[in-house]
Amino acid sequence: MSQFLSTLSYFFIPGILTLVIVYGLYKRVSIYDCFVDGAKDGLRSAVDIMPFIIAIFVGIEALVSSGAMKFFEGLLSPLFNFFHIPKELISLILLRPVSGSGSLVLMERIMADNGADSFAGTCAAIMVGTCETIFYVLALYFGVTAVKKMRHSFAAGLVGYIVSVLASVYICKFI
Template sequence: MPNLLSIFSVMFLPILITIIILYGIKKKTDIYDVFIEGAKEGLHTCIDILPFIIGIFIGIEALTSSGAMDFIEKAAAPVFNFFAIPEELISLIFLRPVSGSGSLVVAERIMEISGPDSLVGRAASVMVGSCETIFYVLALYFGVTSVKKMRHSFTAGLIGYIAGIFASVYICKIL
């Protein structure tokens, strides 16, 4: 089975590109021009997204550099202890909704300290893989699309995130 997956992963992109080219030829489309137009649109999207990404990273750096994150962790520790959530996960829990890459760094640090097979390491891995970066997604998608009313998006995202936190910890405790 691992050999089959390895072959599939190596062949996936060449096969996909071949299918797209053959489809374009069948539809008599100027494939190169369509590709260039898509690349131009992609660059415009990158330029539109960039200010939101910069703003998020500046906010994260301000929180961590000022010591505010340490203060928040210490203040929130009793609440997390009440719900039997390990204190080592607090910084990951607070950072994950804001930054995926920042939370990966925190998860790596957690695993270096606690070990990847510990409860904390496993729970951190599950959180990184299953909990969404709510604020990042909302800032990015709603900012780029100029949608002003998020309606229930934030509430639903936050409820899902909290459920993901509890599920990550309690499932890892059970297993």
């Protein structure tokens, strides 16, 4: 079965492209012009999104390089201990709302240091899979759409994030 799926994966993207081209020819659409228009729209979207992405990455780098992340970890450690959250997860919990790719790097480090099957490794994997990047989403979507009033979006995202973190830890305790 895995050999079949492996072979199928080689033909998946060329098959989709062929299907789109055949369908475009059937509908008598100028396929090349549609492709160029789509590429233009994609580049425009990338240019619109880029300042928000750069601002987030600069902010993350400033937090880590300045030592502020270590300071916050030390400051919040008693609170996390109260909820029985391992100290290895504090930096991941602080970074996940801001950066998905940064939290993937932290998850990899947690797994390398503690093991993938450890309590901290399992919690990290569940957190990365279930917790949302709140600030990234708010900056990106609200920035690009020019919506200025977020109303309850931030509060709802933060509550959902906290619930996801706590659920990740407590579910791992029962696994």
